Amino acid sequence: MHNLLSRVNNISAFLSSCMMCLMGAVALSSLLYTADPKGTLTIKSASIKENEIRYYHRKQEMGFVGFKIDADLTPLFHWNTKQLFVWLEAEYTGSDGVTNEVAVWDRIVRRKEDAYLKVNGRQQYPIKDMQKTFNGVPAFNFTLKYNLMPHVGLLTYGEAARADGIPYNSTSRHI
Amino acid sequence: MSAIFGDALEAKIDFHGQALVELIAKAWLVVAAVVSFVVGWWFQSLRLTLVAYGASTLILAVVVLPPWPMYNKHPVKWLPVKEKPKNE
Amino acid sequence: MFSEELKSFRRLGFRHLLLQCLNFASVIASGLMLWKGLGLITNTESPIVVVLSGSMEPAFYRGDLLFLTNPAHERYHTGDITVYQVPGAAIPIVHRVLETHDMPATVASVDPTTPARQYLLTKGDNNNADDLALYNGLRFLERGHVVGKVRGFLPYVGYVTIAMNDFPQLKYALLGGLGLMALIQRE
Numbered sequence: 001m002h003n004l005l006s007r008v009n010n011i012s013a014f015l016s017s018c019m020m021c022l023m024g025a026v027a028l029s030s031l032l033y034t035a036d037p038k039g040t041l042t043i044k045s046a047s048i049k050e051n052e053i054r055y056y057h058r059k060q061e062m063g064f065v066g067f068k069i070d071a072d073l074t075p076l077f078h079w080n081t082k083q084l085f086v087w088l089e090a091e092y093t094g095s096d097g098v099t100n101e102v103a104v105w106d107r108i109v110r111r112k113e114d115a116y117l118k119v120n121g122r123q124q125y126p127i128k129d130m131q132k133t134f135n136g137v138p139a140f141n142f143t144l145k146y147n148l149m150p151h152v153g154l155l156t157y158g159e160a161a162r163a164d165g166i167p168y169n170s171t172s173r174h175i
Numbered sequence: 176m177s178a179i180f181g182d183a184l185e186a187k188i189d190f191h192g193q194a195l196v197e198l199i200a201k202a203w204l205v206v207a208a209v210v211s212f213v214v215g216w217w218f219q220s221l222r223l224t225l226v227a228y229g230a231s232t233l234i235l236a237v238v239v240l241p242p243w244p245m246y247n248k249h250p251v252k253w254l255p256v257k258e259k260p261k262n263e
Numbered sequence: 264m265f266s267e268e269l270k271s272f273r274r275l276g277f278r279h280l281l282l283q284c285l286n287f288a289s290v291i292a293s294g295l296m297l298w299k300g301l302g303l304i305t306n307t308e309s310p311i312v313v314v315l316s317g318s319m320e321p322a323f324y325r326g327d328l329l330f331l332t333n334p335a336h337e338r339y340h341t342g343d344i345t346v347y348q349v350p351g352a353a354i355p356i357v358h359r360v361l362e363t364h365d366m367p368a369t370v371a372s373v374d375p376t377t378p379a380r381q382y383l384l385t386k387g388d389n390n391n392a393d394d395l396a397l398y399n400g401l402r403f404l405e406r407g408h409v410v411g412k413v414r415g416f417l418p419y420v421g422y423v424t425i426a427m428n429d430f431p432q433l434k435y436a437l438l439g440g441l442g443l444m445a446l447i448q449r450e
Contacts, residue, residue, distance in 0.1 A: 001193040004186040007240055011200045015232060018204045022228065023417065025212055026221065079219040083321060085359070085388065089341045098365035103341045108388060110321060125393070130364050130382065147342050149322050151221050154415045157342065 027153025030080040039071020039117065041088075041144050041161035048134055051126065061134050063090070063127030065104055069119040069144060071160045076148055077112035084109040085147040086117065086160075090127050095136030102127045104142075139165045192246025196239045203238075207231035287442075307333035307411035312346055312355060313421030318387030319344070319357055326422030329357065331411030339363055339381055339406075344413040347385065351399045355410055358385040361393055364403070380406055 001007050045066040052059050067088065076084060087106035094100050104123040109115050129137075144161040188196065207228055215224025301310045310331055314323045322344075323329070331346055339345065341360050348355040362384035382403035386393040398404065427434040 001196050002187055004240060004242075007186075007196060010197070011204075011235070011239065014201060014204055018208045019228075022208045022212060022224070026215075026224070027415070029216065079215060079221050085322065085342065087342055094364075096367045098367050099363075100365065101341045101363045103361045108321065125361065128362075145342055147344075150416065152417055155344070155413060 023152050026080055027150065030078065030150055030153055030156075033076075033078045033080075035075035036158060037071065037073050037075050037160060039069065039073075039144065039161045041071075041142060041163045042068040043142055043163050043166045044068055046140065046166050053128070060128065060132040063104075063123075063134065063140070065090070065123045065127075065142070067105070067119075067121060067142070067163075069117050069121075069161070071117045071144060072115070073109065073117060073146060073160060074112055074115040076146065076158075077115055080150045080153060082110075082149050082151045084115065085149060087145055087147075088123075089143045089145055091141045091143065092137050092139065094129060095131060095134075100129065139167050142166060186240070186242040188242050188246035189249050189251060191249040192242075195246060200235060200239050203231070203235045207235075305332040305411065306335060307331050309355075309410060312357070312410070313424050314357055315354055315425065316356075318389050319359070320389045322388055323357060323416070324418070326419050326425050328417040328419075328421040329413045330415035330417075332414050333409065333411035337412070339383055339409070339412065345383070345385060345404075346410040346413065347383075347404055347408045348410060349397070349399050349401060349404070349408050352397070356385075356387075356394070356397065357413065358387045358390075358394055360384070361386045383409070 001010055043065060045064075047064050048061050049064060050059055051062045069088070073084060073086070085106065085108055087103045090102045090104050092100055102125070104125055104127060105121060106124065107117070107119075109117075127140075142163045143159055145157065145159050148156045148158070150156075211224045211227035211231065214227055215221055298310075302308055304310075312329050312331060314325055314327045314329060317325060329346070339360055341363060343360045344357065345360055346355050346357050360383055362382075364382040366380045366382065382405060384393055384395070384403055395402075401408075427437070
């Protein structure tokens with residue numbers, strides 16, 4: 001500490017330890033916020049159409065969906081919330097008996113003022129199976145999920161609403 | 176190195192001053208971290224926490240980095256140069 | 264200019280030089296040990312990665328530090344953020360999972376203790392289209408391509424490495440300076 005250089009060196013070393021502790025404390029503090037908001041999800045329409053995947057130039061069946069979301073996610077915003085990633089997931093058991101999860105719609109919420117979701121929308125990403133057809137798929141479960149991304153610390157996930165057992169094949173099937 | 180930088184940039188302080196600087200810096204940084212955490216928490220703003228901590232660190236730099244007179248109050252007292260015993 | 268340093272260097276002698284080299288080596292070795300140990304615990308080859316592109320903005324910016332885990336038995340779900348590297352790609356990519364499709368038992372390994380293997384499709388939050396074009400001809404990602412799942416996040420700390428990549432002179436200056444200081448320091 002006798003000259004300027006060694007003072008700068010010592011103090012900045014201690015400063016960086018303090019910063020690390022401060023960031024650690026901030027990351028830990030977000031564990032105290034355990035809000036688990038719930039909303040409603042209504043599936044208005046669900047249909048299957050044959051469509052072309054441009055990338056492969058091949059035709060296959062795709063699932064389309066119209067939905068309504070009413071969910072107040074404002075409780076998730078606290079001092080360490082950077083943004084929410086909200087998405088609508090379609091989960092189904094394929095004809096070969098395996099689990100599939102597909103995101104059909106997503107939105108990034110960056111401000112608390114925008115966190116009351118009232119969405120009347122359609123899918124952004126049509127549902128595509130590994131098979132070319134959805135024959136033998138009994139039903140789809142839709143879930144509204146969110147990923148809370150902090151300024152610093154751990155990513156957390158949650159579920160805000162769900163609509164189970166939406167039969168796709170029976171609603172409408174125009175090819 | 177001293178030849179390059181010169182005494183003004185060296186900003187030397189005495190031993191008591193060094194102990195004092197160390198004490199001030201450590202206490203300051205820890206207390207400021209706690210205070211800015213609490214303030215940011217209270218106002219629910221991480222930005223406030225960082226601004227408060229940054230500002231307090233700048234003030235700390237002004238307090239401890241320059242060789243203020245209070246860090247040079249106890250200059251080392253060297254023993255007087257002994258006269259070489261003259262040949263009898 | 265450095266005559267003073269050279270003089271002190273000569274005074275300290277050969278033993279001192281060796282000792283400094285040993286110190287330097289031990290610093291590097293313990294760093295490597297920590298890194299590899301962390302990789303062993305989290306089961307991923309690189310447990311900490313720096314974000315290199317802006318394709319996940321506003322979630323991650325260039326220079327953000329990500330902490331990964333990759334437990335062997337864990338399933339991936341939509342919304343998880345993965346780091347993956349497909350064969351032939353120069354750098355790992357950080358993107359979010361858009362689709363998961365389990366492999367039918369006939370394709371996946373017959374070993375029942377391992378969970379069903381999955382096909383994954385990813386997309387960057389800031390990109391308009393999914394990552395098909397980035398897969399170098401693959402239709403889907405498989406577990407083998409995935410380096411890990413993002414668990415934690417520290418902003419901007421990794422920017423130093425990006426700065427060093429963008430301005431290589433900085434890297435050499437830093438390395439040279441560190442090496443010189445390690446050799447000359449008298450403590």
